[in-house]
Amino acid sequence: MDYAIDIRDLTVAYREKPVLWDVDLQVPPGVLIAIVGPNGAGKTSLIKSSLGLIKPAAGSVLIHGRPYSEQRSTVAYVPQRGSVDWDFPTNVLDVVTMGLYGRLGWFKRPGKSERIEALKSLAQVGMEEYATRQISQLSGGQQQRVFLARALVQDANVYFMDEPFQGVDATTERAIVELLQNLRKQGKTVAVVHHDLQTVPEYFDHVMLLNVRRIASGPVEEVFTEDNLRTTYGGRVAFVSALSAARKQ
Amino acid sequence: MIDLLTNLFSDYTLRTVALGSALLGITAGSLGGFALLRRQSLLGDAISHAALPGIAIAFLLTGSKAPLVLILGAGIAGWIGAALISVVTTQTRIKYDSALGIMLSVFFGFGLVLLTYIQRQPDANQAGLNSFLFGQAAALIEQDVFLIFVIGSVVILLIALFWKEFKLLSFDSDFLGTLGYPIRTLDYLLTTLFVVAIVIGLQTVGVVLMSAMIIAPAAAARQWTDRLGLMIFLAGIFGAFSGVGGALTSSLIPALPTGPTIVLIVSAIVLISLLFAPNRGLVFRRVRDWQAGKRLRVDAVLVDLYTLASQHSSAEYPHSERVLDVMSSISGPAHQTLKVLKDLDLAIPIDSTHWSLTPEGVLRAERVIERQFGGDS
Ligand SMILES: Nc1ncnc2c1ncn2[C@@H]1O[C@H](COP(=O)(O)OP(=O)(O)O)[C@@H](O)[C@H]1O
Ligand SMILES: [Mg+2]
Numbered sequence: 001m002d003y004a005i006d007i008r009d010l011t012v013a014y015r016e017k018p019v020l021w022d023v024d025l026q027v028p029p030g031v032l033i034a035i036v037g038p039n040g041a042g043k044t045s046l047i048k049s050s051l052g053l054i055k056p057a058a059g060s061v062l063i064h065g066r067p068y069s070e071q072r073s074t075v076a077y078v079p080q081r082g083s084v085d086w087d088f089p090t091n092v093l094d095v096v097t098m099g100l101y102g103r104l105g106w107f108k109r110p111g112k113s114e115r116i117e118a119l120k121s122l123a124q125v126g127m128e129e130y131a132t133r134q135i136s137q138l139s140g141g142q143q144q145r146v147f148l149a150r151a152l153v154q155d156a157n158v159y160f161m162d163e164p165f166q167g168v169d170a171t172t173e174r175a176i177v178e179l180l181q182n183l184r185k186q187g188k189t190v191a192v193v194h195h196d197l198q199t200v201p202e203y204f205d206h207v208m209l210l211n212v213r214r215i216a217s218g219p220v221e222e223v224f225t226e227d228n229l230r231t232t233y234g235g236r237v238a239f240v241s242a243l244s245a246a247r248k249q
Numbered sequence: 250m251i252d253l254l255t256n257l258f259s260d261y262t263l264r265t266v267a268l269g270s271a272l273l274g275i276t277a278g279s280l281g282g283f284a285l286l287r288r289q290s291l292l293g294d295a296i297s298h299a300a301l302p303g304i305a306i307a308f309l310l311t312g313s314k315a316p317l318v319l320i321l322g323a324g325i326a327g328w329i330g331a332a333l334i335s336v337v338t339t340q341t342r343i344k345y346d347s348a349l350g351i352m353l354s355v356f357f358g359f360g361l362v363l364l365t366y367i368q369r370q371p372d373a374n375q376a377g378l379n380s381f382l383f384g385q386a387a388a389l390i391e392q393d394v395f396l397i398f399v400i401g402s403v404v405i406l407l408i409a410l411f412w413k414e415f416k417l418l419s420f421d422s423d424f425l426g427t428l429g430y431p432i433r434t435l436d437y438l439l440t441t442l443f444v445v446a447i448v449i450g451l452q453t454v455g456v457v458l459m460s461a462m463i464i465a466p467a468a469a470a471r472q473w474t475d476r477l478g479l480m481i482f483l484a485g486i487f488g489a490f491s492g493v494g495g496a497l498t499s500s501l502i503p504a505l506p507t508g509p510t511i512v513l514i515v516s517a518i519v520l521i522s523l524l525f526a527p528n529r530g531l532v533f534r535r536v537r538d539w540q541a542g543k544r545l546r547v548d549a550v551l552v553d554l555y556t557l558a559s560q561h562s563s564a565e566y567p568h569s570e571r572v573l574d575v576m577s578s579i580s581g582p583a584h585q586t587l588k589v590l591k592d593l594d595l596a597i598p599i600d601s602t603h604w605s606l607t608p609e610g611v612l613r614a615e616r617v618i619e620r621q622f623g624g625d626s
Contacts, residue, residue, distance in 0.1 A: 051427045069429070077427045084421045088286060089475045098417050102428035107410055134475045150424075 002065055004029040004158050004189035005050065010059035012045050019045050023059070023214045027191065029157075032184045033206035033217075034194040038233055041211045043193045044080065047160045051077055063158055072102060076156035078147045080163050086135050092146050093118055093131040099153035121152035126175060141172035148179065159183065159190040166195070177203050200224060266386050266500050269394035270492035270511075273450045276401040277459075278466035278488025279408060280446040282481040283439060285467040286419045291346070292331065292440075294460035295353040297447050299330025301360025301456045304381055305367060314377060316393045316452065320400075323448040330356050331440050357456070384455030384508035386496035397449050404442050408481070415439055416477055453496065455508035462488065465515040472526035491515035543589070548617045550586045551595060554606050555614035567605035 005027040012020040020042040027033050035043050048054045050061045052068045063071040076099070096118040097110045104110060110118075122128045125145040130138070138146065144164055151159060165173055180203070183190050194200060200207055200220060207224050208217035209232040216223040284293055303326025304319050311318050330352050337348040367378060380388060408415065417425040418435050426432040447459055454462050470483035495511030524531050553576045558566040573583040587604055590596035595610035606614065 048423070053423050053426050072427070072429045075427070077424060079421065079423055083423065085286070085288075088420045089471065089477045089480050090416075090420065091475070095420075098421070098424065101413060101417060101425070101430075104413070106414070109413055136475070 274492030
C-alpha cells in the first residue's frame, strides 16, 4: 500500500538523550490525523525529522514512497507560532509569499503572479484585507491563519502542522477545522499536532498517541481509548477521565 | 563647519578618509540589520574582539602592516571565534551568552598579550598596531579605501543577490530549510559576510567599539520603518553618516580617537530614533497613550451625562458639574473634559456649572454604550 507518510523505526536524540524511540507511523492518503501526547513527548521533533530539519539517529521517513528530499514540492509545513519573531519588519502578504520561495528557486524574487497567489490563499483563511498589515499587529489567531495561508500557497499533498490551534479563539478554531476538512476532501493528507483531547474525535479521523515511543496510531474509534491515553499521559488520570466523561456525552 | 566642507572637497586626505568611512558605515550598517534581527547583536562584539590576535599574528608572521595582510589575519581569527561559539553552544551545555563572553575575553586577552609582546620588540616597525584598539581614521590611505571599497561592494552585492534567502533565514530558518535551501551554508555565508564587514572597519573604528558601528545604526533604523528593505537601507545611511562624521572630526582634532567619536555620533542617532520615531518612538507612544486616555475620559463623561439625563424626561436635561465629578468612572474633575466636549459640539454649558448634551452628544453616547455593552463585536 502507498502511504502518504511512512515512518519506520525513527529514533531521534539531542546529545544522546533519545526524544523519539523506535517510532513507526503509517498514514494512508486523504487522512486527517492528530498527533497527541504530553509536553516534551517529541511531537515537534517527529515533524521536524520528517521534514529533514533534524537528522535522525536511526530510521527512515518516506512521503508517498519517496524520501522527503525528493518530495519537497508536495509537502507543506506550519511551524509552531511561537517559533518566529512576530516583530520582524515585514507584512502579511510578504510572509505568505515565502511559501513560494521553494518553487521560485535561488535568487529569483517574487513578482506579481506570486503576490496574486498569496492573496488567494489569504482569502482562503479570510485574511485578504490584512495583506498589507504589519505582522506585529496581528492577534494570535491571525498569526496562525497567516502561517496556514503560507502553507496553503505551497499547494502540497501532505501537510504537517505544529499546534495550529494554539492560542486561537473559538471562531478561528472552527474556521481552521473547516479548512483542514476541506483539504482532506481534496484528497490531501494532514498531520496536526493537537492538544485538546476532547475535540480529537470530532475533528480528526486518525490519531497518533506519542510519548517518546509510539503508544498507538490508527483510526480514532479504534485507538483513542482510555487505556491508550492512560499509557500516553501516565499519572495524569484526572485529565483522562474528564475526557472519557466528555466522550460519553 | 564651512571650513570643514571646503576642506572636504579640496583636501585629498580628508576626502579619502571620508569616503573610506562612508563605505565602512554602509557595509557595517546593512549587515548589522540582519544581525539585529537574528538576535546576534553580541556576536559582533565577540567577533571584533576575537579579531585582535589575528591582526597581531598576521604581523608577527609576515612582518608586514599591509592592510590586506592584517585584514586577512583579523578575518580568520574573527571567523574562528564565531565558529567556536557555534561549536561550543551546540556541543556542550554552555549557553550562547556564556560562550560569547568566554570567546570575547579569551581572544581579546590573548590579542593584548601579543600586542604588548610586539611593542617590546626592538625594531620600530610595530608602531601603529595599537591604533587597532580604538581606531584611527586619519591613518586611512587611498590603498585602504580601495580595499574597503572592493570588499564592501562584494558584501553589498551578495546581500542583494541572496536577499530573499537571507530574509527568510532571519525570519524562519526552519521553514527555509523545509523548502530545500541549505540553511547551514546560508548561515555560514551570512556570518562570514558579518565577519568581513567587521574586520574591514577595525583599523578605522577599532576592535573595542566596532560592534557599536554594526548594531547601533540597525537599532536606530528599526525604529523608523516596518519594512526590511528600508530598514537595511536606513541602517547603511546611518552607518555612513556616523562613520564620516566621526572620521572627519577625529582627523581634524589629532588627540581624538576615531572609534569613540563615531560611537558618540551613532549614539545620538539611536537616542533620537528611540525618542522621536513615529509609531515605535517613546514620544509617539506617550502621545498615543495620552490621546487614548483623553478619548476614554470623553466617552466616560458623555455616558455619565446621558445616564443622568435618562432619569429625566429629556435626554438633553442639564446637570451640574459636581455630580459629574463624583460620578465619573475615571478619576479627577470633569471640567477639562467638558470643555473638550463643548469643542466637539457634544455638550453645551447651560450656565457656569450646568451642562447638557447636544442631540449629537446623545447619538454619540448611545453609540459608546452600544459598543461597551452591546455584546461582542
Ligand atoms: N534543540 C534541542 N536541543 C535539545 N533538546 C531538545 C531540542 N529540541 C527539543 N528538545 C527536547 O526534546 C524533547 C522533545 O521536544 P519536542 O519534540 O519539542 O516535544 P513536544 O513538541 O512534544 O512538546 C523535550 O524534552 C525537549 O526538551
Ligand atoms: Mg512542540
